[in-house]
Amino acid sequence: MSDYLFYALLGSGAAAIVAGLAVGLVITYQGSGVVNLAHGATTTWTAFTYAELRRGDLPLPFPGLPPRIHLADEVPGIVAFPAALMVGAGVAWLAYRLVFRPLRHAPPLARMVAAVGVLIVVLSIVDRRLGDVRNQRTPHLLPREPVTLYGDVTVPRDGLWLALVVLLVAAGVWLVSRLTVIGLKVRAAAENEKAAVLLGFSPERHAAGSFVVAASVSGTIAILATPMLQLTPTTFTFGFLVPALGAAVVARLRSIPTAVLAGLGIGVVQSMFTQVQIDLAWLPDTGVREGVPLLVIIIAVALGGARVPGRNELTVGRLPAVPAMSPTLLGVLAPTAVTAMALVAFGPLWRGAILTSMTAAVFALSFVVLTGFGGQISLAQLAFAGVAGFGLSKLTTSWNIPFPLAPLIAAGLAALLGMLVALPALRIRGTELAVITFAAGVTISELVFKNPDLVGSASTGGAPVPNPKLGPWDLGLVSGTSSSRPVFGLLVLSVLVGSCLLVARLRSSPTGRRMLAVRSSERAATACGVNVAAHKVAVFGVAAFLAGLGGCLTAYRFGNVSDASFGVVASLTAITMAYLGGITTVGGALTSGLLAASGVAFYGMGLLSDSTGRWDVVIGGVLLIIVVIRWPEGLATALGRRRRSRTSAGGSSPSVGPRPGWRNWQTRGA
Numbered sequence: 040m041s042d043y044l045f046y047a048l049l050g051s052g053a054a055a056i057v058a059g060l061a062v063g064l065v066i067t068y069q070g071s072g073v074v075n076l077a078h079g080a081t082t083t084w085t086a087f088t089y090a091e092l093r094r095g096d097l098p099l100p101f102p103g104l105p106p107r108i109h110l111a112d113e114v115p116g117i118v119a120f121p122a123a124l125m126v127g128a129g130v131a132w133l134a135y136r137l138v139f140r141p142l143r144h145a146p147p148l149a150r151m152v153a154a155v156g157v158l159i160v161v162l163s164i165v166d167r168r169l170g171d172v173r174n175q176r177t178p179h180l181l182p183r184e185p186v187t188l189y190g191d192v193t194v195p196r197d198g199l200w201l202a203l204v205v206l207l208v209a210a211g212v213w214l215v216s217r218l219t220v221i222g223l224k225v226r227a228a229a230e231n232e233k234a235a236v237l238l239g240f241s242p243e244r245h246a247a248g249s250f251v252v253a254a255s256v257s258g259t260i261a262i263l264a265t266p267m268l269q270l271t272p273t274t275f276t277f278g279f280l281v282p283a284l285g286a287a288v289v290a291r292l293r294s295i296p297t298a299v300l301a302g303l304g305i306g307v308v309q310s311m312f313t314q315v316q317i318d319l320a321w322l323p324d325t326g327v328r329e330g331v332p333l334l335v336i337i338i339a340v341a342l343g344g345a346r347v348p349g350r351n352e353l354t355v356g357r358l359p360a361v362p363a364m365s366p367t368l369l370g371v372l373a374p375t376a377v378t379a380m381a382l383v384a385f386g387p388l389w390r391g392a393i394l395t396s397m398t399a400a401v402f403a404l405s406f407v408v409l410t411g412f413g414g415q416i417s418l419a420q421l422a423f424a425g426v427a428g429f430g431l432s433k434l435t436t437s438w439n440i441p442f443p444l445a446p447l448i449a450a451g452l453a454a455l456l457g458m459l460v461a462l463p464a465l466r467i468r469g470t471e472l473a474v475i476t477f478a479a480g481v482t483i484s485e486l487v488f489k490n491p492d493l494v495g496s497a498s499t500g501g502a503p504v505p506n507p508k509l510g511p512w513d514l515g516l517v518s519g520t521s522s523s524r525p526v527f528g529l530l531v532l533s534v535l536v537g538s539c540l541l542v543a544r545l546r547s548s549p550t551g552r553r554m555l556a557v558r559s560s561e562r563a564a565t566a567c568g569v570n571v572a573a574h575k576v577a578v579f580g581v582a583a584f585l586a587g588l589g590g591c592l593t594a595y596r597f598g599n600v601s602d603a604s605f606g607v608v609a610s611l612t613a614i615t616m617a618y619l620g621g622i623t624t625v626g627g628a629l630t631s632g633l634l635a636a637s638g639v640a641f642y643g644m645g646l647l648s649d650s651t652g653r654w655d656v657v658i659g660g661v662l663l664i665i666v667v668i669r670w671p672e673g674l675a676t677a678l679g680r681r682r683r684s685r686t687s688a689g690g691s692s693p694s695v696g697p698r699p700g701w702r703n704w705q706t707r708g709a
Contacts (some may be wrong), residue, residue: 042314045192050310051303052198052267053279055205058302059260060275060283061290062209063253068292069216070225070249073139073150074474077157078257079276079283081134084161085127085258086265086275087169092119093177098169106168116180124258130161131254135247141668143243148416151473152618153667155418155611158276160660165272167657179266201263202303208256209299216295225249277607281481282306284474285332289339305335330486333478337463361411361555361623364543375536379529387523392642394516394528397535398592400632403617404538404625405585411623412551413578414558415464416473418610419480423583424590425488425605427453431591432502432600442507442514446595450587457583461576480607488602501601504594516596531592538585539625545581554578612636612656615663634659 060079067075084100091098092114096107114122138153145153181197181204188194216222225245261275268274286302309331378397382390402420409415430449434440440448463475506515507530516527545551556564557574565571594600616635621627634640636656 041189041192042317043311044189045194046310046314047307048188048192048194049198050307051194051202052264053310054303054306055198055201056260056264056275056279057282057286057306058202058205058209058299059257060279061286061298061302062205062212062295063257064283064287065290065292065295065298066212066249066253066256068287070252071135071139071143071246073154073246074284074287074292075139075250075253076151076154076280076473076477077134077161078253079280080158080161080165081127081131081254082257082261082275083165083272084130085123085254086261086270087165087272088126089119089123089262090177090265090270091169092122100164100168116178120180120262123262124255127254127258128251131250132247135250138664138668139250140243140246143246145667148410149667151416152615153664155615156660156663156667159611159615160657160664162272162276163656163660169272177265180263181266183266197267201260201267204263205260205299205303208259209295212252212256213295221245221248273608277481281478282309282332284478285335285339288336288474301335305332330482333475333482336475336478361546364546364625366540366543366625371536371540375532378532382528382532383525389642390523390525390528392637392639394531394596396632396635396638396640397528397531398589398596398632399613399616399635399638400628401535401538401589401592402586402613403620403622403628403631404542405582405589406614406617406622407542407624407628408545408585409578409582410617411627412546412554412558413575413582415461415575415578416476417460417579417582418473418477418607418614419460419483420582420586421590421605421607421610421613422480422483423453423457424586424593425600425602426456426483427587427590428504428594428600428605429487429502431594432504435505436503442509446507446588446591449591450584453587453590454580454584457579457586458576460583461579464575464579465572477607480610484602484606488605501599503599504597506598507595515598517598527596531596534588534592538588539628542585542628543625550574550577612659615659619659619663619666634662 060082063078063082064075067073067078088098091107092110093116095111095113096109098107099105134157138157139150142150142153179197181200183195183197185193186196186199216225225248282305283302286298286305289301290297312331378393382393385393402424405420405423409417409420427446427449430452431445434445434448435442460476460479464472506513506518508514512526514526514530516522516524518524545554553564553569554574554577556567556569557571561571564574590605593604597604616631617628618631619634620629620631632638636659641658
């Protein structure tokens with residue numbers, strides 16, 4: 040029993056970080072209605088700024104400028120602490136003013152995607168500009184001397200002090216929200232925004248203030264915790280944000296005391312699982328601790344989720360319209376022939392960029408089905424792709440199942456997992472569904488993709504996948520002395536074309552129309568006799584199958600599968616690119632493939648400037664944010680609407696209509 044107590048006390052520091060981030064998430068949601076997935080990224084910038092200032096440097100985030108300005112040999116902690124908090128609060132304020140304020144009346148998906156865009160931009164800038172600071176410890180601000188409790192349990196006391204600080208800070212924030220006028224105004228706006236506006240309150244001002252306060256609270260905990268951690272760009276985002284989201288979901292994004300207690304509890308239980316894995320040798324060596332938040336979220340959702348959405352929202356933004364898809368023979372054959380000729384005629388580098396774009400387009404098609412047709416949000420699509428990739432390795436190397444049966448079975452396994460993950464969607468939707476799929480993606484990545492039995496040893500580089508062979512023909516990318524065979528590109532092209540036709544056919548089918556009916560109104564669809572639950576599960580299954588096909592193509596291309604190809608960062612990047620191109624049409628999926636990192640567009644820009652490749656992720660994140668705000672339907676759909684508008688105008692006076700934007704989409708049907 041003393042061993043469990045030791046790990047519980049030892050994990051108090053990590054638990055305090057989880058609780059601090061959970062408090063920040065609750066504050067942000069109460070003030071703005073945003074489940075801010077970028078909260079961990081802004082906290083990361085605060086921590087890195089503090090670490091840089093202690094070294095005497097002021098970091099600069101802007102490309103083209105020096106990464107830092109040298110101020111002194113060392114900045115004292117009493118100066119660096121408030122300075123870093125001010126910088127972090129400023130970043131959070133700018134994120135609200137530039138990104139989230141224009142999306143106040145947008146649907147949850149838009150705000151979620153925008154938060155992912157901010158997350159990607161901030162983390163990429165940290166990685167590019169301040170990468171040399173990672174893993175460096177700063178001087179301790181809290182007492183660290185060991186303390187002995189309950190006889191023989193000795194632990195450093197800084198974690199205990201940090202937990203006490205979190206409790207005090209949370210208590211202070213809670214008292215302010217309950218006893219002050221500003222706190223009452225924020226809670227009033229959270230309960231009924233329309234009534235708050237009628238009473239003369241300013242929800243926008245309160246929302247901006249909530250971002251600043253949340254960044255300050257979490258930044259304080261992060262700075263105090265930095266000496267205890269190996270500081271990396273993903274420490275707070277993927278190491279602690281998922282447990283914090285679990286605590287926030289337990290608190291229903293409402294109660295600060297509940298969020299603190301849940302965060303401390305989750306963190307302590309995660310730490311105690313170190314001893315659990317020792318006592319229960321049959322448990323996997325990796326991923327069990329990361330699965331605790333997912334289990335907590337599932338239990339919280341099962342106890343408190345609602346099948347039917349509420350009706351008391353101030354504004355309900357709609358997703359972009361889904362136009363009819365009627366592919367013609369010429370419209371299919373012409374781009375297919377051009378792409379095939381490019382694969383044969385161009386060299387290995389261009390061929391690699393085309394392969395990346397085509398595979399990314401297959402992934403984007405899964406989001407077209409899931410979000411465009413079904414109105415569901417998932418941040419775990421690449422996890423499904425990874426399951427298919429690792430399954431393909433097992434099917435081909437252990438069971439000798441041939442091509443094309445093996446990738447179809449592997450994609451089917453991904454579809455089954457997708458339908459399993461769809462079960463929470465029967466009770467929840469929107470931001471809560473995004474949270475649970477985000478946690479599921481992290482858990483699958485840690486529990487499955489980092490399992491040595493699946494990945495293989497480090498020397499092999501991952502789980503091997505042999506070349507696809509159809510009878511005597513080798514269709515692999517690499518064979519003998521050739522390292523970039525066009526025949527593999529033609530295979531990927533055929534899969535992409537087939538997937539596009541499948542999605543277009545689904546849109547025009549009765550099943551697709553029922554999916555759109557469920558997306559538009561679950562109540563109305565149920566009244567018309569549509570089985571809402573079955574169609575939600577079907578949406579997840581088809582989308583996961585397409586993601587599984589993309590995972591199989593990735594596995595065949597590289598000849599092995601590793602966790603690096605299908606991690607959470609890859610999932611977030613995939614949904615950003617899908618939304619950037621257009622999340623409701625096949626053309627949007629193809630556009631997102633062209634714009635994918637290392638794809639055709641970025642490779643072409645890289646030829647013009649050597650620095651483009653280093654900043655491709657940042658550029659993609661910025662473009663995503665701009666598109667979400669300015670062209671909510673995506674680039675391809677916006678261009679198509681404008682082209683159709685000009686065509687319908689003909690030679691008459693130009694048609695005058697509302698400028699595309701979220702407020703106009705609120706009155707537009709699905």
